[in-house]
Amino acid sequence: MTPSPLRTRRALLGTAAALALAGCAGPSVQDYAREQPPFDLRRFFDGELTAKGLFTDRAGRVVKRFIVRMNGHWKGDEGVLDEHFTYSDGSTQRRVWRLEALGDGRYRGTADDVVGEALGESAGNAFRWAYTLALPVDGRVWHVTLDDWMFLVDEGTVLNRSAMSKLGLHLGDVTLVITRGGQG
Numbered sequence: 001m002t003p004s005p006l007r008t009r010r011a012l013l014g015t016a017a018a019l020a021l022a023g024c025a026g027p028s029v030q031d032y033a034r035e036q037p038p039f040d041l042r043r044f045f046d047g048e049l050t051a052k053g054l055f056t057d058r059a060g061r062v063v064k065r066f067i068v069r070m071n072g073h074w075k076g077d078e079g080v081l082d083e084h085f086t087y088s089d090g091s092t093q094r095r096v097w098r099l100e101a102l103g104d105g106r107y108r109g110t111a112d113d114v115v116g117e118a119l120g121e122s123a124g125n126a127f128r129w130a131y132t133l134a135l136p137v138d139g140r141v142w143h144v145t146l147d148d149w150m151f152l153v154d155e156g157t158v159l160n161r162s163a164m165s166k167l168g169l170h171l172g173d174v175t176l177v178i179t180r181g182g183q184g
């Protein structure tokens with residue numbers, strides 16, 4: 001019995017969908033477990049830091065540049081990271097993260113513009129956050145998902161890249177260089 005064209009088309013679409021989903025399975029933070037130097041979030045984000053970054057849209061065009069002055073403090077397993085953003089258009093923003101180390105390289109974080117909780121995990125020189133951000137856009141608030149990766153380059157530098165999406169559609173990327181000591 002020969003399969004109908006409709007059945008063949010459905011089988012091909014099903015195979016294509018499965019391959020597309022498999023292609024979405026990106027790296028795991030555990031892939032970096034042997035990388036050095038080890039990224040201790042509590043140690044790096046303690047004290048004065050500066051970040052310089054930009055947001056690029058899905059076509060790769062730079063939409064906005066910014067500088068972030070940060071101050072982090074930890075007391076045991078609980079920390080606060082106070083971020084002050086200054087954007088290239090002159091606008092400013094403040095985000096205060098309340099962080100908690102959960103053990104085994106896992107972290108939880110909240111901030112006023114984070115919907116629910118950010119959950120993160122570190123291994124080796126890598127740290128990965130996943131969270132939903134309430135992002136003001138043209139007078140409305142969009143709930144966007146961030147897949148946020150940080151890599152410790154050396155004791156004073158972290159490279160950070162966040163992929164931003166809404167309903168599975170890639171909106172753009174945030175790229176940052178974070179340096180310790182307020183120098184940057």
